[in-house]
Amino acid sequence: MTEMFNDVLIIGQLKVEKLEYRATSCNLVEHNRQSPEKIQMNLGYRRLIFFTSQYKFVTCCINEKLLAYILTNLFSNTIKYFSDDGIFKFNFLSQDRQTVFEIKAFQISIFQEYIVDILESFYHTMNGVNILGTALKMTILKKCVDIYRGKIFITSIKSHL
Structure with a gap:
């Protein structure tokens, strides 16, 4: 319940553009290399995550807290649909001057007709109705x-490794 209240509070701040944006210099490669491990610890999930980057160092000015929130939501929503032996690539x-975070999930899929609405408040896909959550995070x-x-681009293709 507290998590849902916090989500609603953040949505309210975003709507009135009151969410603080404090950007600092950050090495995105190192930040992203550490993100999957931190996110797994915070969420209590243990999955096989492969991080790849063609760079060793990319500096940008960004709000690290907001970036962490974005990545946590991407990972948590991806992981929710995984079986315990699921694998994904980050x-x-x-x-x-553009940054792309790509998560490829194997062994799951979202039906193509649901992708259009997946970023809407309280929306659950038909193959996700039994998964706990408010559907606010997306x-x-x-x-x-x-x-x-x-x-944000979401594609879903059934595949196997």
Whole structure:
């Protein structure tokens, strides 16, 4: 219940543009290399995560707390749909002053017809109705990404390793 209240509070701050944006210089590669491990510890999940980046060092000015929130929501929403032996790959790309965080999940899929609505408040896909949660985090994630004038692309293809 506390988590849902915090989510609603953040949505309210985002809507009135009151969420503080304190950017500092950050090495995105190192931040992203550490993120999966920190997120797994905080969420209590243990999954096999492969982090890849073609870079050793990429500096940018960013709010690390907001970035951590974005990545935590990406990972937690991906992990929720995993079986215990699920595997996923976290890839970091940067080119032409754009940063891309790519999560490839294996052994899961979201039906294509649900992807359009997945970023809406309280939305659950039909194959996710038994998964606990308020479905607010993807909405918050979208609004946080909007602060950076970023984009979220979700594709789902059934695949096996």
